[in-house]
Amino acid sequence: MSRRRILIMGAAGRDFHNFNTLYRDNDSVEIVAFTATQIPDIDDRKYPAELAGSLYPDGIPIYPEEKLVELIKSEKVEEVMFAYSDVPSQYVMQKAQLVNSCGAHFTLAGAQPTMIKSTKPLISICATRTGCGKSQTTRTV
Template sequence: MAKKVIIMGAAGRDFHNFQLYFKDNPSYQVVAFTAAQIPAIHGRVFPPELAGALYPEGIPVYPEEELETLIRSHTVDLVVFSYSDISHVEVMHR
């Protein structure tokens, strides 16, 4: 059974990591992206044309503030932190 994943990111590194590792990997099911740096992100979807055959509906993007709720509601196995512009101190406090 595929592990359920949420990718936290900054609308660049997160999508890049998805494309390189998760897109065609049947061992994982990416259930959501979260973003903190994009205004009015709620309701957007990473397009199915880019998400690939495993994601015919695309992948929803949620505000990062909803992370804890998303983890519970999707029974997530793994959260991937995909920022490239965050300091060590900030990471350790998230």
């Protein structure tokens, strides 16, 4: 049985979390790449093999998002998972249209399958956009 070929779009946060909670040891899928934007100097690197698990002994390449269309075609990507946490819905739908026009499925992960059960009490620091003060609040708490 061939593995379903998936590319994960992200910004070095939710994308890596989704990979680890949904796909890390899942031999029915192959994560062919991550794309990155927003974070300087992360593209053209690799998600380390030590974190990627035994199915990815060479790690997983990270490409600039500008190469999305090219990657869908060259890597025969069947599905693109969108894993950003703070972008307008119009941006999401524009990416969905682009991905679908290239022949791949466009998906979003649901909250429940990506949640990690805590063994300790916790406080969640949330905001509706970047720049609201989450980091400063977290440091204070």
